[in-house]
Amino acid sequence: MLEIKDLKAAIKGKEILKGINLNVNNGEIHAIMGRNGSGKSTLANIIAGRDSYEVTDGNILYNNKSIIDDTPENRALEGIFMSFQYPVIIPGVNNAYFLKAALNAKRKHQGKPELDAVKFLDLIRKKLKIVGMGEKYLHRAVNDGFSGGEKKRNEILQMITLEPNLAILDETDSGLDIDALKIVAEGVNKYRSDDRAIIIITHYQRILRYLEVDHVHVLIDGRIAKSGGEELAETIEEKGYGWLDS
Amino acid sequence: MKFLEKEINKSPLFGLNGSDTIKSLQINAFKEFTRHGFPNRSWEDWKYSDFSLLNNMSFRFGLRKNISTLPNPFPEINNSNRIVFFNGYYQKDLSSISNQISIETIGETYKSNPELIHEIFSPHANPFHNINSAMINTGLTIIVNDNEIINEPIHIINYTSDIDEPIMNHPLFIMKIGNSSEATIIEHYYGSTNIEYWLNAVTKIELLKNSSLNHIRLQEDGNSSYHVADTEYILEKDAKLNAFHYVSGANKYRQNINVNLNDIGASSSINSLCLSKLKQQHDHFITVNHLKEKCISNQLFKYILSDASSGIFNGKVIVKKDAQQTNAKQTTRNLILNDKAVAHSNPQLEIYADDVKCSHGSSTGQLDDNAIFYMRSRGLDFKTAHLLLINGFAKEALKIISEKNINQYVNEQLSYWLENTGVT
Numbered sequence: 001m002l003e004i005k006d007l008k009a010a011i012k013g014k015e016i017l018k019g020i021n022l023n024v025n026n027g028e029i030h031a032i033m034g035r036n037g038s039g040k041s042t043l044a045n046i047i048a049g050r051d052s053y054e055v056t057d058g059n060i061l062y063n064n065k066s067i068i069d070d071t072p073e074n075r076a077l078e079g080i081f082m083s084f085q086y087p088v089i090i091p092g093v094n095n096a097y098f099l100k101a102a103l104n105a106k107r108k109h110q111g112k113p114e115l116d117a118v119k120f121l122d123l124i125r126k127k128l129k130i131v132g133m134g135e136k137y138l139h140r141a142v143n144d145g146f147s148g149g150e151k152k153r154n155e156i157l158q159m160i161t162l163e164p165n166l167a168i169l170d171e172t173d174s175g176l177d178i179d180a181l182k183i184v185a186e187g188v189n190k191y192r193s194d195d196r197a198i199i200i201i202t203h204y205q206r207i208l209r210y211l212e213v214d215h216v217h218v219l220i221d222g223r224i225a226k227s228g229g230e231e232l233a234e235t236i237e238e239k240g241y242g243w244l245d246s
Numbered sequence: 247m248k249f250l251e252k253e254i255n256k257s258p259l260f261g262l263n264g265s266d267t268i269k270s271l272q273i274n275a276f277k278e279f280t281r282h283g284f285p286n287r288s289w290e291d292w293k294y295s296d297f298s299l300l301n302n303m304s305f306r307f308g309l310r311k312n313i314s315t316l317p318n319p320f321p322e323i324n325n326s327n328r329i330v331f332f333n334g335y336y337q338k339d340l341s342s343i344s345n346q347i348s349i350e351t352i353g354e355t356y357k358s359n360p361e362l363i364h365e366i367f368s369p370h371a372n373p374f375h376n377i378n379s380a381m382i383n384t385g386l387t388i389i390v391n392d393n394e395i396i397n398e399p400i401h402i403i404n405y406t407s408d409i410d411e412p413i414m415n416h417p418l419f420i421m422k423i424g425n426s427s428e429a430t431i432i433e434h435y436y437g438s439t440n441i442e443y444w445l446n447a448v449t450k451i452e453l454l455k456n457s458s459l460n461h462i463r464l465q466e467d468g469n470s471s472y473h474v475a476d477t478e479y480i481l482e483k484d485a486k487l488n489a490f491h492y493v494s495g496a497n498k499y500r501q502n503i504n505v506n507l508n509d510i511g512a513s514s515s516i517n518s519l520c521l522s523k524l525k526q527q528h529d530h531f532i533t534v535n536h537l538k539e540k541c542i543s544n545q546l547f548k549y550i551l552s553d554a555s556s557g558i559f560n561g562k563v564i565v566k567k568d569a570q571q572t573n574a575k576q577t578t579r580n581l582i583l584n585d586k587a588v589a590h591s592n593p594q595l596e597i598y599a600d601d602v603k604c605s606h607g608s609s610t611g612q613l614d615d616n617a618i619f620y621m622r623s624r625g626l627d628f629k630t631a632h633l634l635l636i637n638g639f640a641k642e643a644l645k646i647i648s649e650k651n652i653n654q655y656v657n658e659q660l661s662y663w664l665e666n667t668g669v670t
């Protein structure tokens with residue numbers, strides 16, 4: 001589904017990603033771990049299409065096609081979703097309106113009829129239950145006045161509503177208490193299927209206890225320093241990252 | 247200035263039906279104006295609004311025209327009492343108003359309340375107010391009697407169209423809301439012409455004890471017009487004002503707003519949404535006087551500035567010695583859509599009482615790139631993301647409009663404006 005080939009990227013002339021190679025297949029869950037500043041969010045944002053990063057070399061293939069020149073909206077419509085490490089507040093834009101607009105943009109792209117207000121409400125009520133959010137969140141502005149945990153749940157709500165094929169969760173588990181963590185994990189498990197893939201960026205092994213992860217990668221200074229199975233996450237939990245520094 | 251001298255006694259209201267006292271007050275007001283002339287940049291309070299260009303222009307009163315069908319396009323607001331002026335002339339056939347509301351001509355008001363007219367026509371610090379007193383050619387008085395609840399909004403439309411030379415209008419609107427009464431009044435200016443014209447309005451609004459008024463001012467004059475306004479609010483004990491000022495029209499616009507919180511417990515909220523594009527200049531100069539204790543005042547002015555437009559805000563909240571337990575807040579927010587657009591904001595506080603809660607602030611910024619990326623990453627296209635975000639910025643100011651049909655009207659105008667303003 002996703003093939004990243006020798007990806008190099010810079011911000012304001014400073015090289016952040018120094019040659020990333022990563023293959024993600026349908027049905028897989030990958031975890032990416034690494035210290036603060038190692039380039040995890042940069043990688044996620046570049047896959048999602050943020051143009052403030054300059055891709056200097058390499059390529060990203062999604063379903064065998066390069067997406068490197070695609071707009072963020074096109075990538076989203078084609079099924080890529082990033083849960084933001086820091087979800088953005090959009091003052092004055094109603095959460096339900098936003099989600100409905102996003103969903104209908106996607107349905108339109110897929111040649112499906114748009115959902116009217118009633119059908120959308122039916123759908124969104126079910127989704128809200130999954131992430132343990134009340135209906136009041138629909139009437140607020142997007143992420144406005146949401147606590148850290150509420151913002152992260154709102155990201156998962158968007159994910160399970162938009163039903164992407166590739167979901168990248170950038171530290172969605174950070175700052176969550178154990179109950180919220182379980183809810184997020186459950187959302188991810190419900191979302192998981194054979195034709196979808198997930199990349200989880202995390203600091204902690206915590207969330208990995210609730211999910212069955214296929215591959216774990218450690219990012220150090222813009223490079224994948226080590227890849228392995230679930231046991232790699234446990235090793236890092238015990239030993240930290242020091243033993244991987246070159 | 248010459249053109250004014252030539253036209254002064256041609257106004258259909260000159261002398262308000264032949265009163266010599268009024269004529270001399272008007273000539274006096276004109277003299278007061280000519281002492282300093284049109285304001286220019288050297289006037290401290292007019293620093294950003296140079297109106298000396300009017301010296302080199304020439305405007306006349308429009309020709310009387312009676313029309314029997316609504317002009318097209320017409321800015322309809324459903325379920326309203328309606329009063330239509332066309333190029334300054336009252337249109338009987340197009341107006342309809344419930345008999346719960348008293349309407350007077352300014353001439354009639356002079357007969358019933360000469361002191362009020364004397365006071366309005368006396369020399370004033372604002373030169374345009376003096377011009378209005380001298381040149382007054384249109385307007386009316388709306389009186390809501392005591393203990394009346396008027397449910398349907400009163401929609402006054404000043405429509406300018408179908409002219410072949412530059413015209414001017416100097417309307418005076420007097421509104422009086424009786425004790426414990428409630429009303430919604432829409433003061434609407436609408437232009438459908440590319441020919442230059444000049445509108446110079448004075449509005450005096452009085453809210454008696456325990457009354458409540460929603461005042462909606464919509465300035466949608468033609469893009470080559472000049473609109474100057476002097477708006478005064480006077481609030482008596484426990485009176486409550488909710489005002490919304492929408493500005494999108496005129497090439498050059500200046501409004502002076504005065505709020506006088508005359509007695510205990512009065513409260514005033516004024517929100518404004520100002521949409522500027524091309525080389526439009528939109529200037530608000532607002533003074534709020536807290537004269538007695540326990541009054542509340544709020545202003546929220548939001549500007550959306552595109553192209554090479556400029557948005558100017560000067561606000562002053564004055565809390566007098568007796569005005570203990572005042573609660574005052576003044577905020578301006580500018581959203582700049584183009585590097586060539588500029589905002590000048592200057593909110594000020596002047597406090598002479600000690601037990602008060604006052605705050606003021608202003609901010610100027612561009613659209614948040616993070617928010618745009620966030621929306622696009624959810625599948626919304628570039629333009630939709632921009633429009634949503636700008637709309638979201640504007641929404642806060644619109645909250646003050648409780649009447650559904652008015653809210654809908656303003657929302658439609660906003661959407662139309664956004665659709666026709668290059669989002670790049």
Ligand SMILES: Nc1ncnc2c1ncn2[C@@H]1O[C@H](COP(=O)(O)OP(=O)(O)O)[C@@H](O)[C@H]1O
Pocket residue numbers: 011012016034035036037038039040041042043
């Ligand atoms: N907008 C930015 N401007 C300048 N430097 C940035 C910006 N965003 C990230 N960086 C730098 O890029 C590096 C990687 O950051 P990031 O991808 O956020 O790391 P991580 O998510 O692994 O903590 C850091 O050194 C960070 O300081």
Ligand SMILES: [Mg+2]
Pocket residue numbers: 040041042085171
């Ligand atoms: Mg990060």
